[in-house]
Amino acid sequence: MSLLLDIDHVGKTFLQGGLLSRRSIEAVKDISLQIEVERPEILSVVGESGSGKSTLAAMVLGQQLPTRGRVLFDGVDVASIRSRADRCAFMAKVQPVLQNPFEAFNPLKRVDRYLFATAANFMTANGKPTRQEIEARVDRVLVEVGLTLAEVRGRFPHELSGGQLQRTAIARALIPEPRLLVADEPVSMVDASLRMSIVNLFGALRDRLGLSIIYITHDLATAYYISDRIIIMRKGEVVERGDARTVLDNPQHPYSIALKNAVLTPDFA
Numbered sequence: 245m246s247l248l249l250d251i252d253h254v255g256k257t258f259l260q261g262g263l264l265s266r267r268s269i270e271a272v273k274d275i276s277l278q279i280e281v282e283r284p285e286i287l288s289v290v291g292e293s294g295s296g297k298s299t300l301a302a303m304v305l306g307q308q309l310p311t312r313g314r315v316l317f318d319g320v321d322v323a324s325i326r327s328r329a330d331r332c333a334f335m336a337k338v339q340p341v342l343q344n345p346f347e348a349f350n351p352l353k354r355v356d357r358y359l360f361a362t363a364a365n366f367m368t369a370n371g372k373p374t375r376q377e378i379e380a381r382v383d384r385v386l387v388e389v390g391l392t393l394a395e396v397r398g399r400f401p402h403e404l405s406g407g408q409l410q411r412t413a414i415a416r417a418l419i420p421e422p423r424l425l426v427a428d429e430p431v432s433m434v435d436a437s438l439r440m441s442i443v444n445l446f447g448a449l450r451d452r453l454g455l456s457i458i459y460i461t462h463d464l465a466t467a468y469y470i471s472d473r474i475i476i477m478r479k480g481e482v483v484e485r486g487d488a489r490t491v492l493d494n495p496q497h498p499y500s501i502a503l504k505n506a507v508l509t510p511d512f513a
C-alpha cells in the first residue's frame with residue numbers, strides 16, 4: 245500500500261497576543277490520517293467553527309507548517325520542500341479550492357485569462373505550448389466541470405453565476421493534473437440549489453480522474469451524500485472517524501450525536 249497523503253501525528257500551536265498577554269492556541273492536536281494512492285476518495289472534515297479544519301487544510305497545502313509531526317505527500321515531507329521548482333511541482337499536485345469563487349478571480353479581469361495563464365504555466369513539459377494547445381487544455385478542463393470554453397470566453401466574474409464561477413475555479417485547479425484537491429467550504433457561498441451539483445462534480449472527478457478530495461464543510465447533508473470517509477473534529481482533535489454513512493447513521497461520540505441532531509434535514513430524521 246502506498247500513501248498519497250500521510251498526516252502523521254500532526255499538531256499546530258499558534259501564539260497570540262503581546263509579550264504580557266501571550267497565550268497559545270492548540271488549533272490542531274496530534275492528528276493522524278492517511279489517503280492511499282490506489283484508493284481515490286472524498287474525505288470529509290466536519291466540525292464546528294474553530295475546531296481546526298482550516299488549519300489542518302493549510303498544513304496539507306503547505307501553507308502552514310506543523311509545530312509537531314509531519315505531513316507527507318507522496319512520501320515527501322511537505323515541510324522539506326524549499327526550492328521554487330519543488331514548490332511548483334508540489335502545488336501542481338495538491339490544489340486548493342476556495343470558499344468564495346469571487347475571491348479567486350479579480351473582478352476586472354476576464355476569467356478565461358486566468359485559465360490560459362495557468363495552462364501556459366503548467367504545460368511546459370514539451371516546451372512552450374501553442375495557443376491552440378492551451379485552448380484545447382482549457383476547454384478540456386471546463387468540459388470536465390460541465391462547462392465549455394465557448395461559455396466562459398471573454399466573461400468577467402460577475403457575468404457568471406456563483407455556481408459557474410466555482411466550477412471555473414475547479415477547472416483551473418484541474419489544469420496541472422493534481423492528485424489531491426483541498427476544498428475548504430467550497431459550497432457555502434454557492435446558492436443552496438446548486439450545492440448538490442458541485443458536490444456531485446467532486447464525485448465525478450474522483451471516479452473519472454482518480455482524484456482524491458478533502459472536503460471541509462459544515463454541511464453534514466452533503467458530506468453524508470458524497471463522502472467515502474469522514475472525520476469529525478472538535479477543539480483540534482478527531483473525535484470520530486470512519487466510513488461516512490456508518491459514522492453519520494450511527495454516531496458514537498456525544499459531540500457527533502449533537503452535531504447530527506442539530507441538522508434538521510429529512511435525510512437524518
Ligand SMILES: Nc1ncnc2c1ncn2[C@@H]1O[C@H](COP(=O)(O)OP(=O)(O)OP(=O)(O)O)[C@@H](O)[C@H]1O
Binds near residue numbers: 299
Ligand atoms: N493564524 C492564526 N493565528 C492564531 N490563531 C489562529 C490562526 N489560525 C487559526 N487560529 C485559531 O486556531 C483555531 C482553529 O481555527 P481554524 O480556522 O482552523 O478552525 P475551523 O474549524 O476551520 O473554523 P471555521 O469553520 O470557522 O473556518 C481557532 O481558535 C483559531 O482562532
